[in-house]
Amino acid sequence: MKKLLSILAATTMVVSAPLSVVACGDGTGKPDKDWDFDSTAIDFKREIGRVYQTSLTRDFQDYFFTNQEDIEKENIFESISLSKLDEIVGDNSFVNLNTDSKDFKNFASDLEKLTNFDNLKKETDKEIVKNVNYKPMLVDGANPFDNSKIDFTTITVQKLDNEIFTIHFKTISDFYFKDKSNQKVNDTVTYQSSITIFKERNTSEEMKLISKSFENKIKSKEYANSFNFESEDGRIYKNIDNLDKNSNVKNQFLTAGGEVLKENNEWKEYSFKADNMNIKGSVEDFDLTNTHNSRDYIPYNSVPQLGLVMVDNPESMDPGVLGFMEKMQSDEIPESYFKSMATSFDASKKNTGDWDQLKSGDWSYAPELDNDLSDKGWSRAFNPFLDKKYSKVLTDLSSISPNFALDQNKEISENKDSKLMGIYKVETSGLILNYYNSFTGNTIDLQMPKIQIGIRQNAPETTKKIVEDFFAANVNLFKQMYGYNGSGSTTTNFFIEMPNSLGSLKRDTFYTFGEVFNPAYEQARKKVISKNSNYEKYLTSFASFGAGSGNECEYIKIDNNNVMSFYDANKLPHKTYGPYFPWICSPGSYFFSKDSYGVKSGLGGQWNFGFSMPLISIRDIKLIPNYKPVKAVFVD
Structure with missing residues (x-):
């Protein structure tokens, strides 16, 4: 003693010890020795949300841009069509469907058919149920999404131009677990996205190509490690709230977008806008960088x-x-x-x-810092020598963007991350493509898909x-x-x-x-x-x-x-x-x-x-x- x-x-x-990110996957690992309900509950809910977002993103991503030709040819929807959307909007440009209306229920039914709830549960089994740290939180060992479903809470129709419409929607699902008193409780997770429908297949395929080319550019070696802001402020909520204005993300997105559009002569009349771009993060998706x-x-x-x-x-x-x-x-x-x-x-x-x-x-x-690193000027509190297996955030970022990596050069004068203090996993939304519609001569704003990236917090000195x-x-x-x-x-x-x-x-x-x-x-x-x-x-x-x-x-x-x-x-x-x-x-x-x-x-x-x-x-x-x-x- x-x-x-x-x-x-x-x-x-x-320093405080993290939940082990090793004891998971096949269910055979040992629980973390420092297991704590409160910190595990935070991690549990974060992982539930991540699995839900990932699963529904996978379900809807192929339909972010679609067209009437494919809808008819592949029987994608029963109720959703350009003519129906035009009828609903009428002389308006934006209509929020009443949840009790027939149109809302029909559209929700169409959208729900695109989801794969079985896959969501399989991913939850793999990532949550088999994680030994989460077993004490499961109700009789059951999948948290048992007895749950995907409900649609809002559906909005927006007319962008003649025969171009966007459907904005939001889902919600319950999940079940045990609280600190061992009682069964529930919480919810949500997902938001949109589907833009064009008349012709060629146009939607062009938009898919632009969005995919842009995402590849953002996740390339040139850009994946380029997003950052400079601050010695340790208040995480404050840093996250200020990412829109303090980070270089918007400028980097515009630069990358400009390069993408220059690669195809047919896109020369298009441009990107980032004025209303949002960067969303959370405390749970932050990790300081040192030798964990x-x-x-x-x-x-x-x-x-x-x-x-x-x-x-x-x-x-x-x-x-x-x-x-x-x-x-x-x-x-x-x-x-x-x-x-x-x-x-x-x-x-x-x-x-x-x-x-x-x-x-x-x-x-x-958490030791080798003498050779100390002698070369590195700080034990902040350095880029973070092992991925001890950082869920770094693991996630490496999976999302394989080119995201921390510089491991031990020579501090040559290391690009010599001032690195922490990393944030964030989601960007609201990037706009100014699309010139050659059929009508109008330029319209098309919202691009959400993208997850890693942002570095660097010290000013x-x-x-x-x-x-x-x-x-x-x-x-x-x-x-x-x-x-x-x-x-x-x-x-x-x-x-x-x-x-x-x-x-x-x-x-x-x-x-x-x-x-x-x-x-x-x-x-x-x-x-x-x-x-x-x-x-x-x-x-x-x-x-x-x-x-x-x-x-x-x-x-x-x-x-x-x-x-x-x-x-x-x-x-x-x-x-x-x-x-x-x-x-x-x-x-x-x-x-x-x-x-x-x-x-x-x-x-x-x-x-x-x-x-x-x-x-x-x-x-x-x-x-x-x-x-x-x-x-x-x-x-």
């Missing part, structure tokens, strides 16, 4: 490992910890300290500068500088929050700065960790940013080892003397581990977050880069039974 605590209690780099690897240890590993803050006998502390606490009590921490901190973190078997007194083996619980600045921002924040900027904290007594608004909290009353520490973090954050605005981009989340884990540091009490006590999920005093007694959890912050504060704001299922404070402990609670070194102080 002492060894366990020595791993946990530290000024840290924090499989771990048998606890989910949150601490690096560098500096030991505990021994408040009853600070002289016995590891010199590295003592040095850190002394720096916290100084008026200002020099930039050289953070450079040394980052350098030591990146070197797996050697320590330098202020950190050269660390004990041997202190780095063994990190070296990733080593990002690591240094992240450490600087967070050490300064916790220096403020821990009361080292005027509230009187020492190595043995800590005055956690709380906003005055928390002074009204009832004494000797249970409050959750977040209710007390989230406002403290936010107040410290604002103060630190007011002194150095550059720190804002590195202070985007708040987390804590122990808090939110179910049996650690769930609740806090503040007594009439503002002394703080910590309790587990059962509201019992914080556990004693052998000779150590942690009085406080290890507050910290992740680099990549879900764009929200709180103990669960960091990304689960990722080897996330982060920082956390040391655990405050005494060696023998029996010797000092009433000693509690943590107090709240309420300040503006």
